[in-house]
Amino acid sequence: MTNQRIQLTIDGRKIEASSGQSILAAAEDAGVYIPRLCWMKGLSPAGSCRVCTVRVNGRPQSACTQPVTPGMIVENDTEELRGLRRNLIDMLFVEGNHFCMFCEKSGNCELQALAYRFGITAPKYPFMFPQRELDATHPEVFIDRNRCILCSRCVRASGELDGKHAFGFVGRGPDKRLAVNAEGGLGDTEVAVDDEAVGACPTGSLLKKRVGFEVPVGARRFDHVTIGSDVEEGTAK
Amino acid sequence: MSKPKIATTSLCGCFGCHMSLLDIDERILKLIELVDFDRSPINDLKHIQGPVDIGFVEGGCANEENVKVLQEFRKNCRVLISVGDCAINGGIPAMRNMVPLEECYEEAFVNGPTVVNPTGEVPNDVEIPLLLDKVYPCHEVVKVDYHLPGGPPSADTLWAALSALLTDQPVELPYELVKYD
Numbered sequence: 278m279t280n281q282r283i284q285l286t287i288d289g290r291k292i293e294a295s296s297g298q299s300i301l302a303a304a305e306d307a308g309v310y311i312p313r314l315c316w317m318k319g320l321s322p323a324g325s326c327r328v329c330t331v332r333v334n335g336r337p338q339s340a341c342t343q344p345v346t347p348g349m350i351v352e353n354d355t356e357e358l359r360g361l362r363r364n365l366i367d368m369l370f371v372e373g374n375h376f377c378m379f380c381e382k383s384g385n386c387e388l389q390a391l392a393y394r395f396g397i398t399a400p401k402y403p404f405m406f407p408q409r410e411l412d413a414t415h416p417e418v419f420i421d422r423n424r425c426i427l428c429s430r431c432v433r434a435s436g437e438l439d440g441k442h443a444f445g446f447v448g449r450g451p452d453k454r455l456a457v458n459a460e461g462g463l464g465d466t467e468v469a470v471d472d473e474a475v476g477a478c479p480t481g482s483l484l485k486k487r488v489g490f491e492v493p494v495g496a497r498r499f500d501h502v503t504i505g506s507d508v509e510e511g512t513a514k
Numbered sequence: 515m516s517k518p519k520i521a522t523t524s525l526c527g528c529f530g531c532h533m534s535l536l537d538i539d540e541r542i543l544k545l546i547e548l549v550d551f552d553r554s555p556i557n558d559l560k561h562i563q564g565p566v567d568i569g570f571v572e573g574g575c576a577n578e579e580n581v582k583v584l585q586e587f588r589k590n591c592r593v594l595i596s597v598g599d600c601a602i603n604g605g606i607p608a609m610r611n612m613v614p615l616e617e618c619y620e621e622a623f624v625n626g627p628t629v630v631n632p633t634g635e636v637p638n639d640v641e642i643p644l645l646l647d648k649v650y651p652c653h654e655v656v657k658v659d660y661h662l663p664g665g666p667p668s669a670d671t672l673w674a675a676l677s678a679l680l681t682d683q684p685v686e687l688p689y690e691l692v693k694y695d
Contacts, residue, residue, distance in 0.1 A: 370603075374612065377694035378599045378665030384695065393692055399602045399661035403654055406604075406611035494695075503689060 283347040288354050300340040300351055301329055305513065310505030311353050312362055312391055314369075314479055315428035316341040320437055323429050328365050328391065331358065359395065366392050367400040372451075374406060374423035375480075381489035382481030384497025388426060389480075390504035407451070414464030417486050418475055425455050425482040435474035443468045455482070518680060519566035521552035523587055525580040526607045526649060527573025529555070530666040531598040535570070537669035548680055552590075562590045568679055569594045571658075572666075574604045575650045579643035588656040593679060596652040597672070599665040599694065608649040615647055660685050663694050 281296045287309050294303030299322060301311050315326035324342040331340045332352040340353070352358065369388060377383050409422035432444040432455075443466040447456040459465035468474065475483055494500065507513040524532060532555055538545065552566045553559040562569075569591030575581050588594055599605040610618050623629060623636045652658050662671055671691040678685045 374609075375603075376599075376606075376609070378605065380695070389694055392694070393689065396692065398663050398687075398692060399596070399651070399653060399658075404603060404608075404611075404651065406608065406648060408612050501690060 283345060285345050285347070285349040285351060287351045294345045296345065298345050300331060300333070300338070300343050300345055300349075303345050304340065304351070304353065305508050308509055308511050309353065310508040311340045312394065312505060313341060314387060314391065314426065315430060317430050317434070317477055317479075320430065320433045320477070323433065326365070326369075326426070326428055328362050330361060362391075363395045363397060366395060366397060367402055369426050370400045371402045371404045372407065373426065374409065376423070380424065380481040381484055382424075382478075384492070384494065384500055386481060386499075387479035387504060390499040393499065394503050394505065409454070412457070412462045414462035415466075415468060415486075416464065417470035418463060418468060419484055419486060420455065420457075420463055421482055421484065422454055423482075424480045426480055427453060427455070428479060430477040430479060431455070431474040431483055434477035435468070435472065438473040439468075441467045441472070441474070443472075444474060517548065517550045518568065519552050519564075520549045520554070520568045520570070520676075521562050521566045521587070521591065522554040522570040523562075523572070523583055524555075525571065525573035525584060525601070525652070526576035527598065527600040527605070529572070531570075531572035531601075531664075531672075534598075534664075534666040534669050535672050538673050539669070541673055545676070562587060565590050565592065567592050568676070570597050570672075571595070571601055571652055572597045573600045574607060574652060575646060575655050576607050577643040577645050581646070581655055584652060584656055593659045594656070595660045595662060595675065596658045597662045598667060599663060600649075601652045602661050602663055603651050604649040605665065611648045615645060618645075662687075663692060665695050667691075668693070 282293050283296050284291055284293055287304055292303065292307035301313060301316060304311050311329045311331060313329040315323045316329060322341040324339040327339055329340040330337050333343060334350050377389055383389060412420040435441050435443045443458055445456050446453055448454050457463050457466050470485055475485060522532065551557060553562040569587050571584060571587060571594065575584060596602055600607060604611065619636045624631055624634050660675065662675055664671060668691065671687060674687055674691055675685050
């Protein structure tokens with residue numbers, strides 16, 4: 278069964294994939310970028326952000342969790358799906374306190390880069406300005422929950438790659454927030470500055486201290502190239 | 515035919531977006547040939563004089579005066595553009611949105627480390643515009659036609675939008691001109 282080659286269609290284009298691959302991974306191999314936030318190479322998929330939602334044989338599915346099947350017809354780059362993704366990104370902005378203008382992750386932030394890719398100049402939903410807590414107890418890393426989008430990349434990276442299980446979620450609905458496995462905060466956990474979990478954050482929620490604004494404006498990751506253009510050009514690592 | 519008219523105003527902002535407009539450098543000479551200015555810091559008019567074609571608004575709404583100015587602006591601008599992060603999402607002033615208003619007043623006028631206020635009273639003169647409960651982006655107060663994000667947007671961004679509008683082209687900014695910082 279494994280490594281069996283199967284055919285499917287994405288946006289009218291026939292592509293080949295290995296059985297067991299997710300739609301997102303198969304698309305990526307074929308040079309088709311499906312926008313995503315909670316997915317990260319090397320981590321188990323979570324399907325939590327829903328930015329990668331595609332239509333599979335007419336039904337919405339998250340491309341990062343749905344495996345490919347022979348002959349499946351996937352719609353990815355349609356006006357409807359672009360609109361849904363724009364709305365999701367809009368909501369992530371208004372549900373947090375992002376303040377891109379002074380964020381150290383600006384220019385390297387995947388949420389911001391997706392908003393650029395979709396040409397968002399202003400969110401259409403009212404801002405919620407929630408109250409969120411910061412955690413600066415660690416000497417080399419800090420958590421700014423104002424920018425946390427609950428993608429769980431740090432949670433999964435800490436468990437699956439670092440073997441530390443330092444992060445997790447507590448609370449429900451609007452009260453859901455990132456927590457750490459120590460009462461004294463991040464500083465009392467085993468988290469180290471070079472942990473995969475720290476680098477996994479797509480926004481400026483988990484940041485290394487004292488390296489902010491290291492790369493000048495104009496030389497940052499998304500200053501000149503759209504997020505996903507590496508996949509489309511076949512240069513993605 | 516008379517020239518198109520432009521007006522600009524700053525609400526709760528730092529005038530950085532206006533500085534960005536000045537940053538169009540020598541293109542400002544071309545701009546003066548193309549347009550007439552209604553209210554703007556260039557002529558220091560306190561109110562918009564009459565209907566204009568394009569209005570640029572910088573800064574968000576932090577107090578009742580900001581709201582009045584913005585509403586007056588909206589009435590008189592055929593096309594209203596919110597310029598910069600403060601106008602679009604509240605910007606730095608909106609950092610107070612997570613703090614109760616009473617605490618903001620107390621920090622500013624009573625308990626702040628550099629405050630000298632023996633009576634401990636919060637200024638309450640009728641001349642001082644009342645603060646709103648939160649800092650609001652302009653598009654949550656009036657209809658806004660275009661947004662130019664950035665803190666502030668670059669001179670090229672402002673120029674690109676302006677030249678598109680003045681030549682009846684759609685305002686479509688290239689990737690490198692849409693930035694939130």
